[in-house]
Amino acid sequence: MRALRRPVTAPKLHWADLQEPDRAKVVQVVAELRAEYLVVVGTPVDLRRQERARRKCLERMLEHLQSWNVGLYLLEQRTELLNKKDMNTVNAARQSRRITGSIRLEHVAPSTEPLAWVADVIAAVRARAKSGRKDYGELLQDKLVEDELDLL
DSSP: OGGGGGSSTTSSHHHGOOOOOHHHHHHHHHHSSSSOEEEEEEEEHHHHHHHHHHHHHHHHHHHHHHTTOEEEEEEEEEOOOHHHHHHHHHHHHHHSSSSSSSOEEEEETTTTTTGHHHHHHHHHHHHHHTTTTOOTTHHGGGGGGEEEOOOO
16 A cells, blocks of 8 residues: 555555556555455535534444454544544443444554555545446445445
8 A cells, every 4th residue: 555655755645646547556456455344424414513423423333343343443543632532432332332342443643554545545436436437436346335324
């Protein structure tokens, strides 16, 4: 993943920074990783309540990951306050018994963890597919599990 980063001086690989030939290479690498990808999308999102939407999606993501027996969930770090909100969501899910396993959430700096870049790639490919551009979606369709959450 690091070798595919453009420009090579960028702290992380970001889909918006890539040209089409590089995008194709990146998607191919992501498709070849021995992994399954889970996407939880909450809609509709009230722009004034984005953190609520994130919290609901994170709760659902944790439930899925628990059912897959995932022990560690790496999430791209944000600000200290927002990271704390994510951890509060995990703790609340434990207290309410929505999750019961020993899954841990850790925030990672995208500059140090190339696997954090995969989420950006998956989100971009999914958005392209939803808008009718199926150019990369076929490469990932057998590896992608989607859960759409109604936020109303």
